[in-house]
Amino acid sequence: MRKIVKQILLLCAMGMSTSLLVRKLEKQAAAEGYECEIDACSAFDVDEFQKKPDLIVLGPQVRHRLEEFRDKYPEKKVIALDTVLYGMMDAKSILKIIKKELEQAE
Template structure:
């Protein structure tokens, strides 16, 4: 099972996106756990993640997070996909980065 963790400034805007991603994953039979958290909880939530997704509003943290977690896949969610709450598109992007 893959663990996908999304972070944004407050953790609220990504919750809707997580719900949409979960529905797509269930429909496709993709075995994963998807969570949304605020950036302040990064140090508690990132170590267990297979991939860290960042909301566009915190994209400036990407380099720092990649340096902090060099063994993790880190991706900024495409702004257009995020704005449209495109769960399918974001999940497919994450799967591609994971090599799934």
């Protein structure tokens, strides 16, 4: 039986600042033995993103668009990251939040 890997998509204004966070989250997930795929893109390019995420995570730069994304993707769980955790690139705490949100969505 094939294991289902959770897909997580991080969005920011231009897709650049989240790239560093993606690398840190991937490293943290590997350290915890948590299988997932994490990608990042600009909030403006999300419609062109080919993978279907289980969770959409907004960076602080686009958190003001939270309701817009929840309305646009009602079948997806959409959250906004805490500005302090994002600024500190606290991958351990952010991954904990991501895992909790994905568990609640099941």
